[in-house]
Amino acid sequence: MTGDAVPHPRPAHLDPALIGLVLAGGAVGTAGRYGLSLAIPVVGGWHVATLVANVVGAFALGFLLEALLRPGAESRRTRRLRLGLGTGLLGGFTTFSSLAFEIERLFADGDPGTALAYAAATLVLGVAACVAGIVLGARVSAMRTDTGPGSADPSGGAAR
Amino acid sequence: MTGVLGFVLVMVCGGLGAAARFVVDGAVRARRRTAFPWATVSINVAGSFLIGVVMGAVLFHDAAETWHLLVATGFCGGFTTFSTAMVETVRLVRSDRAGLAALNALGTTVAAVAACAAGLGLTAVL
Numbered sequence: 001m002t003g004d005a006v007p008h009p010r011p012a013h014l015d016p017a018l019i020g021l022v023l024a025g026g027a028v029g030t031a032g033r034y035g036l037s038l039a040i041p042v043v044g045g046w047h048v049a050t051l052v053a054n055v056v057g058a059f060a061l062g063f064l065l066e067a068l069l070r071p072g073a074e075s076r077r078t079r080r081l082r083l084g085l086g087t088g089l090l091g092g093f094t095t096f097s098s099l100a101f102e103i104e105r106l107f108a109d110g111d112p113g114t115a116l117a118y119a120a121a122t123l124v125l126g127v128a129a130c131v132a133g134i135v136l137g138a139r140v141s142a143m144r145t146d147t148g149p150g151s152a153d154p155s156g157g158a159a160r
Numbered sequence: 161m162t163g164v165l166g167f168v169l170v171m172v173c174g175g176l177g178a179a180a181r182f183v184v185d186g187a188v189r190a191r192r193r194t195a196f197p198w199a200t201v202s203i204n205v206a207g208s209f210l211i212g213v214v215m216g217a218v219l220f221h222d223a224a225e226t227w228h229l230l231v232a233t234g235f236c237g238g239f240t241t242f243s244t245a246m247v248e249t250v251r252l253v254r255s256d257r258a259g260l261a262a263l264n265a266l267g268t269t270v271a272a273v274a275a276c277a278a279g280l281g282l283t284a285v286l
Contacts, residue, residue, distance in 0.1 A: 011186055011190060012186060013182055013183050013185065013186020013187065013190075014183070014186070018182075019179050019182060019183065020179075022178050022179050022181075022182040023175040023176065023178060023179040024175060025175075025178065026174050026175040026176075026177060026178020026179060026181075026238045027171040027172060027174055027175030027178075027238075028171070029174065029178070029238070030170060030171050030173070030174020030175065030177075030178075030233075030234060030237055030238050031167065031170070031171045031174070033174075033233075033237055034167065034170050034171075034174075034233055034234075034237075037233070054242040054243070057242060057243040058242060058243045058246035058247070060243070061243035061244065061246070061247050062246070062247055062250065065247060083182070086243075087178065087181075087182055087185075087244075088175075088178050088182075090241075090243045091178050091181060091238070091241040091243060091244060092174050092175070092177070092178040092237065092238040092241075093243070094241050094242035094243040094244075095236070095237040095240055095241070095242060096204040096207065096208060096240035096241060096242050096245060096268070096272055097204070097207040097208045097210070097211040097232070097236035097237060097239070097240040097272070097276070098211065098232070098233070098236070098237055099242060099269075099272070100204075100208035100211065100212075100269070100272035100273045100275070100276040101208070101211050101212065101215055101232070101276050103269075103273050103276075104212070104273050104276045104277050104280065107273075107277075108277075108280075119269055119273075122242075123265050123266070123269065126242060126245075126246045127246055127249060127250060127265065129246075130243075130246040130247055130249070130250050131250055134250060
């Protein structure tokens with residue numbers, strides 16, 4: 001592939017380079033999540049490491065997607081940032097499967113109170129953190145739109 | 161399996177999980193465009209079932225702890241995503257679909273826990 005005009009640009013999820021980008025980001029995000037799980041112990045049935053990763057990741061993804069948001073088609077650079085950092089890194093950093101397993105084990109161990117509290121805290125803090133990230137990201141996006149050079153790459157208009 | 165090699169293998173499995181999510185998500189979205197984020201829901205529920213199966217094998221059948229690290233922490237962790245589920249929940253609220261938003265957040269959690277329990281239950285009886 002030369003990168004010259006491609007008559008039928010393939011969808012992003014079938015582009016090997018973009019899949020590789022998501023894979024690399026996901027590996028880094030997974031390292032962060034695994035590292036947190038090694039560093040932060042489970043306290044009273046609360047999987048604090050999972051909670052921290054999920055809440056921080058929800059904030060960061062809300063911020064990233066909102067800060068990258070621009071009118072018009074997405075540029076190539078913006079798409080790479082969204083896929084590498086968002087879909088890859090933050091998607092790999094956060095986890096739903098560990099959350100589900102931890103909640104299930106709390107129920108199985110006869111501690112439904114902690115299970116429900118852990119689940120509720122994760123969802124409430126997750127939504128709140130995501131909203132906070134979006135609000136902050138919108139400010140950044142507005143600042144860049146007001147003062148920015150307006151140099152968004154118009155050639156990268158290929159859809160997401 | 162510990163040390164640097166173990167850490168790197170967990171990273172690789174997490175990367176493969178994230179890449180698989182990207183491909184599955186794109187394939188599902190290409191087929192059906194709906195307000196409700198079915199792609200992410202399906203991915204999170206499927207990954208939760210898989211973590212149940214793997215952890216069941218570790219807990220009930222003495223499968224090596226390596227499976228826990230590579231498949232549960234690595235692949236399932238990279239495959240499933242909490243951050244996208246939250247962003248999609250907030251997007252539903254912003255588009256005046258609060259009911260769907262609540263269904264997405266609560267429904268995914270209930271379905272994921274149930275799927276994980278089903279995976280664990282399946283391996284328990286095998």
